[in-house]
Amino acid sequence: MPIDPQAFPAYRPETTLLDLGDPFFDPVAAADFPRTQLRFRNDRAAAQVGLATLDDDEWTRHFGRFAPLPGTLPGPLALRYHGHQFRNYNPDLGDGRGFTFAQMRDDRGRLMDLGTKGSGQTPWSRAGDGRLTLKGGVREILATEMLEALNVPTSRTLSLIETGEDLQRGDEPSPTRSAVMVRLSHSHVRIGTFQRLAYHRDDDALRRLVGYTLRNLFDEDGNGEGDDPVRLLALVVARTARLAARYMAAGFVHGVLNSDNINVTGESFDYGPWRFAPTWDPGFTAAYFDHQGLYAFGRQPEAIHWDVMQLAVSLRTIAESDPLIAALDGFGPAYQAEVGAAILWRLGVRPRDPDSDRALVQATGRALRTSGAGIDRFFFDVFGGELPASYGPDWDEVRAALGGYAARKDRSHPYWSGTPCSLLIDEVESIWAPIADADDWSRLTAKVAAIRAMGEALA
Structure with a gap:
């Protein structure tokens, strides 16, 4: 059964995008995929907009076949826009492999959009196939989860569904598997x-x-x-x-x-x-x-x-x-x-005064640049305001600047007893490899759990 707004009051649909009128979008239809196999559902994000109650079949119907959600947009809308691409103006842009298909309020009252990537061709596809590689979808899951944990304002990957097509791409081995992704975002209004x-x-x-x-x-x-x-x-x-x-x-x-x-x-x-x-x-x-x-x-x-x-x-x-x-x-x-505020947050210390904060941030940047230290390792070791003795004389300025700062959070979370959670390119490839070779999603599942644990420790 589809979601019932009266039965699930956390779901608060909206249609505000329609207020803008025809010059802003084009009605489109989603691609008819050979199959829809659910690969990732973000129930943590879905709960914030009242959608976590959907079972897997309902989820796939709404986010793989794009059956309309009740009370919101009547159908998908490909948004129109232009833009500078590497400083060159392009008037031929627009949603070429995605659309916005629903709006709703989250648990903070913010207007949220459900938008897609890989959902088929639109008037703005510019001869593209309108599709998304499965690897691209996996990479988007990893990026959004990591950025959310690191306190970067980001869209969230709500859903990834494999769609059963073989795609040809020039920048990765082809044919490659296909997917359709749904993102939850605080609007898709761009510059x-x-x-x-x-x-x-x-x-x-x-x-x-x-x-x-x-x-x-x-x-x-x-x-x-x-x-x-x-x-x-x-x-x-x-x-x-x-x-x-x-x-x-x-x-x-x-x-x-x-x-x-x-x-x-x-x-x-x-x-x-x-x-x-x-x-x-x-x-x-x-x-x-x-x-x-x-x-x-x-x-x-x-x-x-x-x-x-x-x-x-x-x-x-x-x-x-x-x-x-x-x-x-x-x-x-x-x-x-x-x-300054963002660096102090990663250092795990509370702000003091503008001059002290500025000195600490500048010292941190200089030491990171000159030492070649790993970013994730450093912020893991120093969190809470104490730099380990293993950091030598190159770090004396940072050590001195940290004096007198209070921790904004202790290190009691289990995360701090392990190793830093990173997401460098080699690990991204190692997560994708077993999916490509053996349809083994365990590394992705484990990594998302590890990233979320880090987010809890930092929050």
Whole structure:
């Protein structure tokens, strides 16, 4: 039986996306897959939106065959947007292998979207097959679980279903297995969504999107008029500065920080060639095609700031330049404050005062860069504010700066009696290998459990 909103009051469906109207999306149909085999269901995330009560058959029907959930969108909608890709503007973008098919409130009252990856072709597929490799889905599970544990605002992988097709890909052994993924996200409104409307000089729709975003994603009053565009830009600046800071503290490299991949809520999503950096190497890249290192580890704050600049440019058609520039100038100070807070969080200490906190963060960054120490090992060892004696003279500045800091949490969790939970590329490949070779999912299951245990220890 399908979910009944009256029987399960935690499920609170919404249809706010329909308020935007036709210029923002295209109705589409999901692909008819040869089979649907459930491989991963995130009941922890599902419980927050009232969907954990679905049995496996119901789950597969809604998230593999895309039978509509009650009370929400009547069918899938492929969203329209543009974007800069590696700083080159592309007006031919849009959801090419995904769609949004449901909205609901979570247990915090936030508006959430259910979106897909690998659900078939749309008007924006640009000759692509609209599919997702099973390996790509597994990688997305790992990325979202790890980032959530490390306090990075991220979409969550809700479901992964294998679909029984053999896909041809140029960047991995082919044919390869196929899947459809569902993500739970605090909207899919991107900077590129605004860029498209500015490109078409559709000021009325741009104001409508500003008002929609303020009301539904930031809980602010607004209809797109007056100072609404400036207020929205300031909110996006704050959220994206926080995202950039937490990427850095997590040692994470997204790989493709194009403006169509930046959600205005500052929630990371869409994980392709991501990697975690083994050491604090500013030049470390995730994407083999990022030949210039545009989205390298150390350049991510700059890249995200540049993308937010494109939002300001788009809003210029309905707002004055000077207040937009003033709002945009807030990114640097916001990032510095957020990266300090994020590093202190990973160190497991409570903030003291601005000068002491700044000295500790700077000393930590210098020591990590010059020593070549493993990021995950260091933050594991130092959590709570005590640096082990095995860290030699290169770490004396950090050791001195830590003096007087109080732990924000003790090390009583069992996680601290083991070894650091990392997710470097070799381990990602080792998790995938038994799935590819023997359909053995045990390593993935064990890794998700280990990541969640780390998250509990850090939280």
